[in-house]
Amino acid sequence: MFKKFKVLLVLMIVCLALPSSLAYAYQNPKTLSNEWPTYGSGDPYVLKFKGVYYLYVSTKDSETGIKAWSSTDLVNWTYVGLVATDPLTKGAYAPEVIYWNGYFYMYTSPGGGGHYVLRSESPTGPFTIQTPNKGLTIDGHVFIDDDGQWYFYRAEHGQIIAHRMSDPYTFGPGVNTGASINGGWTEGATVIKRNGKYFMTYTGNHVHSPAYRVDYAVSNNPLTGFVPATNQNPVLISTEGPTIGLGHNSLVTGPDLDSLYMFYHDWRGYTPEGWPIRSTNMDRVVWNGDKMIVLGPTATFQPDPAQPDFQDRFNRTTIGSSWSNVNGGNWGIYNQELMWQNSMGATTWYKQVTNASTATNYTAEFHTKQMARGTSASPKYGVTFSYIDENNYGVALLSSKYNRVETNFVVNGVSQGWVNADLPAGFDYSKWHNIRVEKAGTEFKIYVDHMLKVTRSANLAGGKVGYLTEDTHADFxxxxxxxxxxxxxxxxxxxxxPGKIEAVHYMSGGEGVAYHDTTPENIGGQYRKDGVDIRVNPEGGYNVGWNQSGEWLKYRVNVASTGAYDVTFRMATTMNGVQIRLWDGTTDLTGIVSVPNTGGWDAWRSITVHNVPLTQGPRELRVEFVTGEADFASMEFHHHVAVPHLTDNFNDNNSDGWKRWEGNWSVSNGQYHSAGGTFAKTTFGNDNWANYTVEADIKMNEAGGDAGLIIRGKNPANGLERGQGNADFMQGYYAYIKTDGVYLGKQNYSWSNLTGVATPLAINTWHRMKVTVNGTNIKVYVGDMNVPKIDYNDYSPTAFTHGKVGLRTAHKSTSFDNFTLYP
Known part of the structure; x- marks a missing residue:
């Protein structure tokens, strides 16, 4: 055991005192009512339909039926019962539901024994079996592209397989997408399309491993060419702490129509009967260009998902004062769930528009279906937006006669011309369809059932939204x-x-509120359209550039608990004497922070400031550029934990405080031994230790393999568990010796050789190794404790600045002694 100091681990339960303007109701993990007993809620999938969310989870292996819950806010869930009860749904794995043309299609793999397709006319069922067993492995997922083409994705060893579909029940040949978790078992795919690119999240390792995690990959093709996001992966992981074994996610748009949320499960171990226990979790996803960032995993109270600025569910008996009629028509409310208009026979555009108006930039969502079509030349129905008056508005209308969506804008009384887009063959206008409008500047994107159909420009501001018909009876x-x-x-x-914040995610509000910038325009012309200067970052996404003396940027954060934190700024500059400072209101949190000349505007460096006091709850932090000029990419917060001075000489023949992850470890004769024959690691300490020196005596008992010290290790897991066979189940650095030299590498659930130096080292001889980490500099000493064998700076975007210590071997019988750690 450690002789000089004892390490006390304190579990802090956070009770947030927050302003009433913010709702903080959810905290991971989430327990749902009526979950499967002793099983919980694994493989969560969330469908949004007409403003309501539906959550489906896997079924306990011994039970039959599929459970579902509904919500309007993603926080409060109501159990809606068994949505499928067919005997074939016993142990139904990972049910996913997609809506198309009036039907809800469910894909599930009962007991992992091939896939079935079920169908219902309601998201709450009853879902009935529509196909024989289609075969194929588990975790089916369906994505529909902008052209209406369907794709089916499923799990496989070392890859995610995709199939082009000819209809909801028929799968073509399988294709390797390129997405993989390090060549091991890969499952749980989810695909979304964003700005013309396809993003796939997926999960790997065994579902009951703490190292279950989420990666993502990007492609220009929905079938192939998915390239893992190396600098971002794993995008979600936690192997220790309140939630572990995170994975099998789904992605869903939040109530505000713009945010994105990742639902995933954690793993809590087993019941005495041997059943796995899992719970549902939810965290926010944000973007910086093509960089997907999960703001998690979190286990403290977080803000509830934001609601839209306006919404109407028509849950009343009359249209009411929130709407205004334009040009007449016979309008009403049906069953406190929808609005209708049934006047036909005229070519008048009957409209109902909201009295509420959007801002200049907005997202709007509508739902409509045709009840009857007239005999005029062009009967249609749909939506209006950016409506100011009859001389200024936009429309997106569905035409069942011509099977298309028709769009037009009128600006100052002048029609901008009709632009139409065909809809898929068999499009059933008598069923509910979704129309979505995204307006950014003068650009409008118009989606039908999540398919991007029209992109065009018009010189319109914000305005009212509403519904309209022409010679059509329609429901809304x-x-x-x-x-x-x-x-x-x-x-x-x-x-x-704790967490990471992208520099470009400063608040909205403009000059003097969200930022101060000395130039009125965005010099770089990227990402945002205000006065802050933003450019493309070669490390991915965008960064704030051209930051001058006196400029500042403000960020909203939710601090988990009051205390000290370390803040790591990602900066680049060619100037000497650059200084920055971090504020909370009028409180100077950091004092003057010097930013070194990094040698180039694309030569990024991580600068960590330690022991910064932060106050619990929602805060607005301000980054000030005091002197000089620097580009700014991100800042990351860790709890500040002081590094103790401790030693362990193992003379008491135990390894108290060390956690063994894999391999064969033992203590005897006052030494800590790894038996060799495979890879092995053991760790000690705190994930939030930053700068320190660690030393140990190492004796290689055989010629092959390697042995050494873990530095800044986090998220360790057993790489041999459940047949994984992966030596790199950890994030951090490994300084090690072999008979031919001294080496340094980096693990991030993959392996990267960093550097090494050749020097002969004898077996059966004690070698003293010392490693000092300070900022992003790593010095490795062997034998000579004054001159390092390795002096390495990790300037990469995946540099690790915090983590615990440990010992590691790979296929080498090794003995360790006289372990020492000090700040």
Missing amino acids: AYVAFSNKVGGSSAWDAYKPV
């Missing part, structure tokens, strides 16, 4: 708009601290 359901678009809701979201 849930409508909403949000004054956010294209992910801009991330700017004002309260990002969790």
Whole structure:
């Protein structure tokens, strides 16, 4: 055991005292009512339909039926019962549901024994079996592209397989997408399309491993060419702490129509009967260009998902004062769930528009279906937006006669011309369909059933939204708009601290409120359209550039608990004497922080400031550029934990405080032994230790393999568990010796050789190794404790700045002694 100091681990339960303007109701993990007993809620999938969310989870292996819950806010869930009860749904794995043309199609793999397709006319069932067993492995997922083409994705060893579909029941040949978790078992795919690119999240390792995690990959093709996001992966992981074994996610748009949320499960071990226990979790996803960032995993209270700025579910008996009629028509409310208009026979555009108006940029969502079509030349129905008056508005109308969506804008009384887009063959206008409008500047994107159909420009501002008909009897359901678009809701979201914040995600509000910038325009012309200067970052996404003396940027954060934190700024500059400072209101948190000349505007460096006091709850932090000029990419917060001075000489023949992850470890004769024959690691300490020196005596008992010290290790797991056979189940650095030299590498659930130096080292001889980490510099000493064998700077975007210590071997019998750690 450690002789000089004892390490006390304190579990802090956070009770947030927050302003009433913010709702903080959810905390991971989430326990749902009526979960499967001793099983919980694994493989969560969330469908949004007409403004209501439906959550489906896997079925306990011994039970039959599929359970579901509903919600309007993603926080409060109501159990809706068994949505499928067919005997074939016994142990139904990972049920996913997609809506198309009036039907809800469910894909599930009962007991993992091939896939079945079920169908219902309601998201709450009853879902009935439509196909024989289609075979194929588990975790089916369906994605529909903008052209209406369907794709089916499923799990496989070392890859995610995709199939082009000819209809909801028929799968073509399988294709390797390129997405993989390090060549091991890969499952749980989810695909979304964003700005013309396809993003796939997926999960790997055994579902009951703490190292179950989420990666993502990007492609220009929905079938092939998915390239893992190396600098971002794993995008979600936690192997220790309150939630572990995180994975099998789904992605869903939040109530504000703009935010994106990741639902995933954690793993809590087994019941005495041997059943796995899992729970549902939810965290926010934000974007910086093509960089997907999960603001988690979190286990403290977080802000509830934001609601839209306007929404109407028509849950009343009359249309009411929130709407205004334009040009007449016979309008009404049916069953307190929808609005209708049934006057036909004329070519008049009958409209109902909201009295509420959008901002200049917004997202709007509408739901509509045709009840009857007239005999005029062009009967149609649909939506209006940016409506100011009859001389200024936009429309997106569905035409069952011509099977298309028709769009037009009128600006100052002048028609901008009709632009139409065909809809898929067999499009059933008598069923509910979704129309979505995204407006950013003068650009409008118009989606039908999540398919991007029209992109065009018009010189219109914001305005009212509404429904209209021409010679058509139509029904209209849930409508909403949000004054956010294209992910801009991330700017004002309260990002969790500890956590990482992208520099471009400063608040909205403009000059003097969200930022101070000495130039009125965005010099770089990228990402945002205000006065802050933003450019493309070669490390991915965008960064804030051209930051001058006296300029500042403000960020919203949600601090988990009051205390000290370390803050790591990602900066680049060619100037000497650059200084920055971090503020909370009028409180100077850091004092003057010097930023070194990094040698180039694309030569990024991580600069960590330690022991910064932060106050619990929602805060607005301000980054000030005091002197000089520097580019700014991100800042990351860790709890500040002082590094103790401790030793362990193992003379008491135990390894108290060390956690063994794999391999064969033992203590005897006052030494800590790894038996060799495979890879092995053991760790000690705190994930939030930053700068320190660690030393140990190492004796190689055989010629092959390697042995050494773990530095800044986090998220370790057993790489041999459940047949994984992966030596790199950890994030951190490994300084090690072999008979031919001294080496340094990096693990991030993959392996990267960093550097090494050749020097002969004898077996059966004690070698003293010392490693000092300070900022992003790593010095490795062997034998000579004054001159390092390795002096390495990790300037990469995946540099590790905090983590615990440990010992590691790979296929080498090794003895360790006289372990020492000090600040």
